[in-house]
Amino acid sequence: MTAIRIGVQLQPQHATYAQIRDAVMRSEEAGVDIVFNWDHFFPLSGEPDGLHYECWTMLGAWAEQTERVDIGALVTCNSYRNPELLADMARTVDHISNGRLILGIGAGWFERDYDEYGYEFGTAGSRIADLGEALPRIKARWAKLNPAPVRDIPILIGGSGPRKTLRLVAEHADVWHAFGDAASLREKSAILTGHAADVGRDDSQVERSIGVQEEPTDVAEGLVDAGATLFTISTGGPEFDLELVQRWVAWRDEENDRRAQQG
Template sequence: MAIAAERAGLDSLWTWDHLLADEGPWEQPILEGWSVLAAWAAVTERATLGLLVAANTFRNPGLTAKLATTLDHLSGGRAVLGIGGGWFDREHEAFGIDFGSGFGERLDRLDEAVMLIRRLLDGERVTHEGRFYTMRDALVEPRPLQARLPILIGGRGRKKTLRIAAKYADHWNIWNEFGSAELAIDLAGVLDAHCGDVGRDPAAIERSFSQEGIIRDDPAEARRVFATAYRGHGLDPDAGVFALCGPPDLVADGLRPLIEAGFRHFIWVLRTPYDTETLQRLGEVRAILEG
């Protein structure tokens, strides 16, 4: 599928970071995310590769920095380090992973972790005694191939998540499952305000939107295909998800408000069984938007 996506013209390829499925039967097969990216690195040539997003709770920040650096070398400089606070309690409980005392604490941990990851990726020898992490003359060698390996922060938390993104992120992502395009545009404004508070140029942070939908010339057929796939994962297609289903011009029109608000990167979410027609026709949407 990664090969087909790259051949279809997609510029980035993403997978999740879960130990158990967070939708549908939790017993279904799940592969470890960093290993999947390493496999993709071997069979692709151009697209950037990343997790959307790594759970910070799963790994020490030093290990995360090493994993991202290794992927950067395996891929010839195409790695993106996507990371978030971690949210799925079931997988933490199943594998005995510390879930912290609450979401606020996990975001505080993420804040400290991303600070350390950035320093390590940038070549610092890090000694640190913090609330959550301790390092003694830690170093990441070899350095990433990219002069600045990009860090993506995923999430919508107005007070903490977007503040962390403003401080450290090269890329911020929000999923369509969190609401409409209007919500994403509103949150982009919150991110801009945080950038002002921390003295960072908002334009330095790429904004991406993870979009779901099915491309068909017949909108009714597109909605049927989407609903079938969604229900197949134990999800309700009528639960308010912002999906774009229809011909390429309809999909393009749905993305235009986001483009006007500064979003330049769209990550199309395809659930198994993968809809190859949508994959092949995303290029038509791109041509409309770039025309």
């Protein structure tokens, strides 16, 4: 039985880097399994031109700062970097962290990032097609790099588009990240199972991950029944309040103990 894991997404906005660094330390001390940031160039909420920091530079710092937690972006925008470059960046952070990087990736959606940084926004369809073209190139580059990644870097794909995105999840992902309630997760998970069968893959190889902002007593049981084993709580600056995260960590420990007793 797959163990339950807890992630925290530290939104890199409206805070100094010293405050973000402190939040990373507190998150690891709180017992989370994964610390995520996100890959944008401007805040997604609050003051649109507020404090904000770049994703992958930050992940390199987190790799040195932390000792135990996995780290990654939730999620990297495929549009912002050449796939071969992104593969090399991920391999490098993987080495700095001694094998703790997760490559979270998605097709991209925040138009302001594209417009102000000079990327072609295209359409949702073209961005998903670009992601589908990039994923094999990333894997191929990992196979060529010297030194190779410390481990087979897990790929997390975010998004729930039933026809295209979930097909890419079935083909390439180790983790699928979604949002929504238990009913939505169950519905989309069944579609993923169908895609996995079509590509000849056991869909149990794809961990189900979901973003949560509710209390574990309210939603955890239903989401577990729907297949989720990775739960990620988002928190923003400048405070980076971890009280809800701590309650999810306590629930995780109880749930994993129960599973261990069941064998």
